[in-house]
Amino acid sequence: MVFSVETSSLFPYTLSAKPKKVTTLFPSFVKPCLQPYVSKTLSLSVSGRSRTLSPVLSSITQVVDEDKDDKLHEECGVVGIYGDPEASRLSYLALHALQHRGQEGAGIVTVNQNGLESITGVGLVSDVFTESKLNTLPGDVAIGHVRYSTSGASMLKNVQPFIASCKLGSLAVAHNGNFVNYKQLKTKLEEKGSIFNTSSDTELVLHLIAKSKGKTFLHRIIDACEQLRGAYSMVFVFEDKLVAVRDPLGFRPLVMGRRSNGAVVFASETCALDLIDARYEREVCPGEIVVVDKDHGDSSIFMISHPQPKQCVFEHGYFSQPNSVVFGRSVYETRRMYGEILATVAPVECDVVIAVPDSGTVAALGYAAKAGVPFQIGLLRSHYAKRTFIEPTQKIRDFAVKAKLSPVRAVLEGKRVVVVDDSIVRETTSLKIVRMLRDAGAKEVHMRIALPPMIASCYYGVDTPRSQELISSKMSVEEIRKHIDCDSLAFLPLDSLKQVYGPVESHSYCYACFTGKYPVVAETEEENKAEGEVNAF
Numbered sequence: 001m002v003f004s005v006e007t008s009s010l011f012p013y014t015l016s017a018k019p020k021k022v023t024t025l026f027p028s029f030v031k032p033c034l035q036p037y038v039s040k041t042l043s044l045s046v047s048g049r050s051r052t053l054s055p056v057l058s059s060i061t062q063v064v065d066e067d068k069d070d071k072l073h074e075e076c077g078v079v080g081i082y083g084d085p086e087a088s089r090l091s092y093l094a095l096h097a098l099q100h101r102g103q104e105g106a107g108i109v110t111v112n113q114n115g116l117e118s119i120t121g122v123g124l125v126s127d128v129f130t131e132s133k134l135n136t137l138p139g140d141v142a143i144g145h146v147r148y149s150t151s152g153a154s155m156l157k158n159v160q161p162f163i164a165s166c167k168l169g170s171l172a173v174a175h176n177g178n179f180v181n182y183k184q185l186k187t188k189l190e191e192k193g194s195i196f197n198t199s200s201d202t203e204l205v206l207h208l209i210a211k212s213k214g215k216t217f218l219h220r221i222i223d224a225c226e227q228l229r230g231a232y233s234m235v236f237v238f239e240d241k242l243v244a245v246r247d248p249l250g251f252r253p254l255v256m257g258r259r260s261n262g263a264v265v266f267a268s269e270t271c272a273l274d275l276i277d278a279r280y281e282r283e284v285c286p287g288e289i290v291v292v293d294k295d296h297g298d299s300s301i302f303m304i305s306h307p308q309p310k311q312c313v314f315e316h317g318y319f320s321q322p323n324s325v326v327f328g329r330s331v332y333e334t335r336r337m338y339g340e341i342l343a344t345v346a347p348v349e350c351d352v353v354i355a356v357p358d359s360g361t362v363a364a365l366g367y368a369a370k371a372g373v374p375f376q377i378g379l380l381r382s383h384y385a386k387r388t389f390i391e392p393t394q395k396i397r398d399f400a401v402k403a404k405l406s407p408v409r410a411v412l413e414g415k416r417v418v419v420v421d422d423s424i425v426r427e428t429t430s431l432k433i434v435r436m437l438r439d440a441g442a443k444e445v446h447m448r449i450a451l452p453p454m455i456a457s458c459y460y461g462v463d464t465p466r467s468q469e470l471i472s473s474k475m476s477v478e479e480i481r482k483h484i485d486c487d488s489l490a491f492l493p494l495d496s497l498k499q500v501y502g503p504v505e506s507h508s509y510c511y512a513c514f515t516g517k518y519p520v521v522a523e524t525e526e527e528n529k530a531e532g533e534v535n536a537f
């Protein structure tokens with residue numbers, strides 16, 4: 001299969017479409033404390049003849065549609081490990097720690113004397129891997145992925161890591177994020193004869209690498225990244241190299257750590273490092289490519305600089321685990337501050353503060369502490385309610401909310417209750433929660449939301465409904481209050497959210513789903529949302 005695409009003139013976003021020489025940079029946005037870790041300079045030239053690349057794809061397996069339960073859904077999680085003989089087992093454990101970022105599929109690729117070997121499957125990490133399967137993945141370099149898909153069928157062929165092979169050898173990639181110029185690039189590639197085998201935007205990277213004239217995979221990865229726009233935290237393996245890349249705006253997190261035996265670990269969140277006893281060293285900086293191999297140790301290239309990162313503020317508010325450090329901040333402490341500020345800007349007389357578990361819990365603790373009101377467990381989340389249902393009819397979805405959340409009458413009866421949640425997406429869950437609390441005897445129900453109202457869809461790797469389906473884009477706060485039938489409703493104001501980060505750091509975050517002002521322009525919303533898996537990763 002021969003790929004061809006013209007890449008010139010498409011990407012004004014990059015500093016250099018065809019860099020003759022790439023050197024390590026220390027752009028102003030790199031925190032000084034991180035600079036010592038940017039250890040070495042690699043000089044590269046992108047040239048050479050084009051190669052062909054043949055994606056190696058698995059057979060197709062259909063799985064059930066997910067339960068669309070009026071919550072945003074996690075993106076994906078990635079892990080990469082270099083220099084540990086237990087690389088596949090460590091990846092397996094790390095993927096467990098990242099399971100909250102994707103439950104639809106999981107995969108691991110290792111490097112050994114046979115080249116790249118892979119196991120991917122649909123379902124939870126524990127469903128996909130067994131002891132005997134992991135035994136078939138020897139090698140001291142590995143990457144892994146947990147996947148969440150937005151819509152349409154979650155097919156096995158879309159489960160990452162993806163492997164491709166060409167004259168240069170074999171290469172595998174795992175990606176968290178979403179390319180906003182996916183359709184544009186895909187169309188151009190298809191016009192030149194490329195055939196796409198999956199509906200995942202990640203496959204685009206392989207085609208761009210195939211088209212590149214770079215002499216090595218590393219040159220070609222740089223070349224490909226310079227053409228991509230949007231959100232990407234990616235790990236690659238090829239030959240004896242592990243490469244970690246974060247997009248210039250740093251939408252999605254990616255951290256680096258090290259085990260006591262010197263093995264280097266990359267992961268979406270630090271909770272994965274903790275599980276495998278890797279010490280957190282630093283974030284992979286926006287626009288940075290970290291290369292780990294036996295010749296260079298770990299070396300960095302800053303391919304594309306950008307004056308201001310735009311990290312996803314929802315990672316702190318909802319997606320990431322509270323025990324993680326994301327974008328250099330404790331998720332727990334940040335989320336708790338959201339709750340404290342919410343109590344300050346939206347106080348109300350109440351007897352008890354409860355949370356919508358699990359994502360509202362830490363903010364509720366902050367709210368309760370600031371308000372001086374007891375925090376209690378007023379809603380229990382079932383650990384056994386499945387995310388997926390064979391026939392997701394509306395009737396079953398309604399049942400699903402009740403199956404997941406149960407009220408504790410002893411906490412609620414006769415009480416004025418503040419219930420803290422992280423967000424309201426479509427309002428259906430909030431409506432049911434208010435009704436549930438009243439049915440359990442709550443005298444008053446005051447809903448507090450620890451993020452601002454969502455009015456716009458996300459194009460950077462988070463599954464959100466179309467903007468017009470978001471309740472806050474259609475109704476005022478008072479209209480939503482009446483609709484969900486609570487006694488009072490308040491969101492964390494955007495200005496208050498920014499206060500958490502202070503006047504300097506607050507500029508380093510993306511707030512587009514609260515403002516509709518996108519840091520990187522996407523293709524049209526209709527086009528993006530029409531092609532479900534484009535918004536998967």
Ligand code: SF4
Binds near residue numbers: 314510
């Ligand atoms: S639009 Fe919202 S969810 Fe998407 S990256 Fe920006 S802050 Fe995160």
